[in-house]
Amino acid sequence: MLTEERHRLILELLAEKKVVKLQELVEATASSESTIRRDLSQLEKEKKLRRVHGGAALLHQKREELSVLEKSTKNMEEKRMIAQYAAQLVQDGDCIYIDAGTTTLEMVPHIHAKDIVVVTNGITHLEALLEKDIPTYLLGGLIKKKTKALIGRGALHSLEHYSFDKCFIGVNGIHHDFGYTTPDPEEAMVKSLALKLSRQAYVLADHSKMNESTFAKIADLEAATIITDELDDELLALYEAKTAIEVVKK
Amino acid sequence: MLTEERHRLILELLAEKKVVKLQELVEATASSESTIRRDLSQLEKEKKLRRVHGGAALLHQKREELSVLEKSTKNMEEKRMIAQYAAQLVQDGDCIYIDAGTTTLEMVPHIHAKDIVVVTNGITHLEALLEKDIPTYLLGGLIKKKTKALIGRGALHSLEHYSFDKCFIGVNGIHHDFGYTTPDPEEAMVKSLALKLSRQAYVLADHSKMNESTFAKIADLEAATIITDELDDELLALYEAKTAIEVVKK
């Protein structure tokens, strides 16, 4: 395998996983440990990654986020799994909408479909999308400082000009009676419209959002397929009566 | 196999695979190693590919990125002066449009007016604007990877919903006969519409842009006030016959 090729593969794996073990890279590239070490040294010198004991990490990945504790409190691992599953639903040639939010952001490095077009209201998504050379359209509108999401009349107006093969929406609550909810009504309107404009709609939510409800309603359960990471059989049956639901196992 | 045919085949394989091993090319073309080496040398000289140890790789457009970086640091002091002058034109309560570009970006930290609202198509401007707690609206549209500007139909559509007290536009050429110009027609349309929607319009350009013209016309000179850093009296008189012009002294 060519050096160039190896370096690309290393950076791609890193983008997907945030942290990679040296041994994983040895396996993935079928090269020796020495070679991978040399690669990592070089890529670090080029400021493409940061070496850590046992492997490598993304540059802007904070040290604390590597700790198991932080990961478990924020359900990072679960979100990654959900995002990975969602990403492989994207097919060659799809036009998709990706909602702002941390879970949907995780999708981007896992998307491998070719010739796709992405529309998003998440400014934080741009870097990853452009990095992968995916043609990207942004909604207009007011920028919500805290989340860097585009909302308001302008966002709705922009959305109206599109329609999607698939959309991927993050929510804060999924509830049997109240449907999909999120705290900000402005955001809810954007999410709601995106759902309507999409042939297939997916809602991404880790288990901490199940059976919860917050202020603003986005849509009824029927409006989308749920992708989550964990759900006991009783609840599963309850939700399955209303809509399709995918439970991603570890 | 003819040289030309080989070259075509090499580039084709390369386009498909991003990187090719020399040995693969030897097999694919049924030529000797020496011949392929010669081909690769030649194609590299023609800037069709990049040789790497063991084969060849596509050349990525890092050249452009460098040129952008170069451009952004060129005449920086002049640009900063122009931007500072423009920034103090912003009054309390104004609604303004700030165009994408390095000169206009420099405006943001110098704006001291209160209760203003900013609309922009420059994604790079966001950080500075939000840092100053300025309510900011972004246009929608396609993201131009090179400049991180929003362009296209979506951007024009978004713009139509606004009107401004003042707008600040960057241009690549100011010419007595050809007016204001910029290389990208898509961007020109956005700039042009912003000018029309504004009660007062300002064009920011350092002296290197004066008496120059590029591909796509934005508007006639009359459509805006010019802010620049240096201009001999003869030219000044020429331009003043057509429009207002502010020359910012050191």
Next chain:
DNA sequence: TCAAAAATCAATCAAAATCATTCATTTACA
């Protein structure tokens, strides 16, 4: 808490792969 054990690391070196160069030989074409 501490020391032993395990894992990971940087440095070195020889083998393997790749490279540029040279020089006959073949091919293309007038």
Next chain:
DNA sequence: TGTAAATGAATGATTTTGATTGATTTTTGA
């Protein structure tokens, strides 16, 4: 047929690679 360009084989130089060494860091377990 003669000439110039293109080819392929051979040479030694250069680069990359993988194994090995002992040093360093992390983990384990008492």
